[in-house]
Amino acid sequence: MAGRLIVISNRIPLGGPPSGGLVVALHECLEQIGGVWIGAADETVETPAATFTEHKEASYQKLTFDLTKEDYRTYYLGYANAVLWPLCHRRGDLIDLQQDYRDGYYRVNERLAQMLADIVTPDDRIWVQDYHFFPLAHALRKLGVRAAIGFFLHIPFPTRTDLEALSDQREFLDWIAAFDLVGVQTKGDVASCLEVFRAMGDGELQLDGAMRHGARRFHVQSFPIGINPEGFAQSAGEEDGREILNLRPNEKLLIGIDRLDYSKGLPNRMRAVGQYLDMRQPEDPRATFLQIAPPTREGLAAYEDIRNELEQISGAENGKHSDLDWTPIRYIHQMVPRHRLAPILRAADVGLVTPMADGMNLVAKEFVAAQDGRDPGVLVLSRFAGAAEQLEGALIVNPFDIMEMADAIRTALVMSLEERSERHEQLARSVFTETIDHWTETYLNAFDRVIPISMPLSA
Ligand code: GDG
Secondary structure, three states: OOOOOOEEOOOOOOOOOOOOOOHHHOOOOOOOHEEEEEEOOOEEOOOOOOOEEEEOOOOOEEEOOOEEEEHHHHHHHHHHHHHHHHHHHOHHHHHHOHHHHHHHHHHHHHHHHHHHHHOOOOOOOEEOOOOOOHHHHHHHOOOOOEEEEEEEEEOOOHHHHOOOOOOOHHHHHHHHOOOEEEEEHHHHHHHHHHHHHHHOOOEOOOOOEEEEEEOOEEEEEEOOOOHHHHHHHHHHOOOOOHHOOOOOOOOEEEEEEOOHHHOOOOHHHHHHHHHHHOOOOOOOEEEEEEEEOOOOOOOOOOOOOHHHHHHHHHHHHHHOOOEEEEOOEEEEOOOHHHHHHHHHHHHOOOOEOOOOOEEHHHHHHHHHOOOOOOOOOEEEEEEEEEHHHHHOOOOOOOOOOOOHHHHHHHHHHOHHHHHHHHHHHHHHHHHHOOOOOHHHHHHHHHHHHHOOOOOOOOO
């Protein structure tokens, strides 16, 4: 294969094992095929260096670029996470448009493009990850970079209506069209992307499936991300989750594991558990709900608000339903070590994955991989998780409908072994086939077939 694979992502794990959906996926990919991984340095600096810093700690090359405190505030917390994240997760009410956020986002992307242009050769393939770098290919093309540039968006592709809230909506089309291959999670995302180009630009689908925008042509395709199911299943058997959690013999377990983010639907999930407890008959099983929700993006008001809201709901529900020897909701606002997650997921009778919007959701797949096939738990899955396109064996719910979710919890808790096994088989077939290896392979194969065009940017 000619040239190097250069992966760009905001986060790069340094000095320890990776954790979090995106970084785990990329680490596993680069460990297998080698190449270069470029990400932001952990610590901010006063004056950013004009070249990358090398970290010699992996079988592949790791490079970082500097951010100032102001870059972190405006590019990362501001434009990426207080504009683009809520925009793509259908939370227009949380979008915080500020001129300095936008300036910071442009500044970081242009600086990174300049640094990349200095090291890229025409044979390299650049694979850009996620919404932090929407403008990167456009900035690279302006600097004359002709190498193939791919993109993968881990979060939902914004719809035409979502994009109406963006001041840079025209620029957004040019940013996307500057890539050669745009990968998204689901077929629904492909449809959103095509619709945006048809309705908001001059987009035209060509005979070979490429989208034309001005003088540019690019391909858009879905590549549903997966996990390493064998590895996860193995780690699930290494400890007894019920022992870790100190559960009583007949106590059932409901589990939720999510970064504490408003997109993950945690308040409604807790309300649904409360509703189940309200409806519970004496003969219904006593089920404890464990929600692990480590902090993320602290410093943004919306994250402070969701934290307060959850503390309030869990406190209220526990006040109402706790007994002398039982606290029905256990809420952990801390990062749990990765090796403990798999046994805990295995011990669960029901996995609650109920986001209001989610690109894919890897926890849904981790829950399936962790189950004991002889006595599997039941996955309750939001129809707004990208994973719902593949995981049809789950109990699919509407996370806006608390009563429907409470019913699904009850259905899951009393489901026969026969039905659980049937559903699990269907889920496992998908999770064990559409793995992380499959994701990187299919993306990179499609990328190989893309011939970068040497056409000018659209005006
Ligand atoms: C983005 C998209 C897409 C969670 N708590 C702990 C912990 N986790 C791990 C989970 C899982 C990962 O973090 C979360 O991945 P998700 O996919 O659920 O969600 P995002 O972080 O929002 O990821 C998402 C993903 O990118 C990949 O494309 O699926 O839709 O939003 O692996 O297990 N890990 C540890 N302790 C915790 O407390 N160690």
